[in-house]
Amino acid sequence: MSHTHTHGNPGDTHHKAAPMVEEITDYEVLEIAVRELAIEHGLFTAEDHRKFTEWAESIGPAAGSRLVAKAWTDPAFKALALKDGLTACKEVGVDWAEPTGVGTPSDYMEFHLLEDTPTLHHVIVCTLCSCYPRPLLGMSPEWYRTTNYRRRLVRWPRQVLAEFGLIVPPEVEVRVEDSNQKCRFMVLPMRPEGTDNWTEKQLAEIVTRDCMIGVALPKPGRTADVHPIQKARRPVKSSAEEPANE
């Protein structure tokens, strides 16, 4: 390198913002090529593709929350959900066969609910990539698809859960479910104390996405998956700013 880096020095004005680069992977190129071919050959239209993408991205975790709340309040429904998950999903308005008749791509018609007990805690992962119960929970969060979560959850589950703020007592069995084939899994957490006379709607509000992945537990007052962003203690000053006088 011929020039010298002088980041942060007073009077350093040559440091320009990095150019915006559209990064694209080989697989994204492949997807675009196959999609364009399919459109050219009339398998579906560009409009179909846009509608399907927007439909898939619009699914959130609300149906999963309703399923858990109903299982907490209705023992017969809970028994059904544990025995025949697909039928139970229909009762909360989700048909895994939509929109194609055989399900969305890569969401097969195999769904299992994993019931937590006082001595057993479940957490889901897909070490291969990103298998996730999308018809019930929508798109997976970004962190669920990272190699960091995928490779460490199977080897260090308690430590990874602790990073989410969930400390599981040693006497409770932690069971990792690696969904690496066609079954899709979702956690049925335990109903927390202090919710005795709650309605299904109230209960559903505390069953957040993270509770159904197994990285958090439902509790009264916790109605969102908030991962706090810590402020940097010594933030990096951009070169345009004057160095702080201290």
Add this chain to the structure above:
Amino acid sequence: MKKSKSPDASDALFEVGDKVRVRDMPYMFYTRSQLYTRGVVGTIAALTYKDLIPEEEAFNFDGRIEQYYIVRFRQKDLWPGYAFDNDTLQTECPHRWLEPATN
């Protein structure tokens, strides 16, 4: 081509509670049987469905239909030095990736 000794769908199915070992087989280009389970003994937790195996389906080859299982492993058996005796891990395997185990 001579048939390999690997099992096929005609083999007797495993039952829930059976001890199985994940085979350490070679594969061409694609598999969904994770390396970290190879050679490890687990217990059949459930029989799930019958389907094509990933090694064939990935290339749109309509091969044989096989039984899939959910297999439960003790984390201590998967990872040396794992500190919690009771912790477990479950994953799915098609029939041909499993063989009977005694311990």
